[in-house]
Amino acid sequence: MSAAESHAPLSLLDFATVYRGETPRDAFCRSVDLAQKAEELGYTRIWYSEHHNMTSIASSSPAVLIAHIAAKTESIRLGAGGVMLPNHAPLVIAEQYGTLAELHPDRIDLGLGRAPGTDARTVAALRRSPQNAENFPEDVLELQGYLAGRSRVQGVEAIPGADTNVPLYILGSSMFGATLAAQLGLPYSFASHFAPDSLVPAVKAYREYFQPSDLCPEPYVIAAVNVTAAATEAEAVRQSEIVRRRRVESMALRGRQVGEEDLDLL
Incomplete structure (x- = not known):
């Protein structure tokens, strides 16, 4: 059964996996093939996750990978699942994904995570602080302001980025992300592929406390799950x-x- 024939929208999360004996280039070529096949089968979107200092994952720069794959596909939505916002200044992310949105209108998503996606030494190498995660709610609002053309920083606009309204999704594996997404009136993507036991309570809390917004008038949940397909x-x-x-x-x-x-x- 194709994705188009299923009852719920189906999407993919691609880590650009580098297998033993391969280079990142091999992984990127496979990611292009996967996106083209997913588009053919009717999948809704593919997201790429920001990880650092991991030899088996090549998606450390989701924006660059999205740009490459968007140029080789026609309609499937592409996005970050997600950008680890504590690793970046919100303005930079607004400019990156604003650029993508201008190049590929109505095809770009932006999932936002609070974890660094790496270890403490790599956080230091990124010139970031573990304490940056404490600013995540404020950084999300600042980023949202840039993309909506209503900057919260006087005299600073995201160019490109302003008025692109790139859809934001809060990613999480705990109650923190669920309640934040609910308070901000944003879609919520839960990482049940590695925290399956927390899926039901997190989604319940999200739906219970959800505050409607102009961009998301009703709760919208994405659940990430592991699927293994084989002949037997x-x-x-x-x-x-x-x-x-x-x-x-x-x-x-x-x-x-x-x-x-x-x-x-x-």
Whole structure:
């Protein structure tokens, strides 16, 4: 069954995975192929997630990757799922995604996360502070102001960016993101692919406290889930186990290649 035939809109999250023996270029070529196939099958959107210092994930610059793939597709929505806003100045993100929106009208989404998407040493290398996450609600409002052409910073406009109204989505895996999205009247995307037990209470809180806004008059929820497809159930189980092991590897060995001394960690 294609995405167009399903009852709920289906979308994809692409990490631009770099497999052993590959280069990031290989991952990017595969991402283009995936986007073109997803567009053909009727998927709604593809998002790319900002991660840093992980040898198996090449989507550290979602805006650049989105620009490349948007130029090689025609209609599918593309976006960040998400930009880790504490790593950036809101003005810079408004300019980047404003540029994308001008180049590819009505095709760009912007999901926003509060986590740094990396480890403490990489946060320092990014010249950011872990305390920046405390400013996340204010940074979201500042970014929203730039994109709406109603800057909250006197004398500063996002060019490009102003009046593009790039759709914002709050990403989260806890009650914080759920309640913030509800208070701001924004769509909410829950990371149930790694926090499945929290999905129901988070969505319940989001719907209960949702405040309608001009851009989002009703609650809108996206749930990220892991799906493994294979010819047989046994093969699907095997592939799922490989994915879980690689996820542990990526987190435990961030910035390092796997060696014999690391095998006990896996």
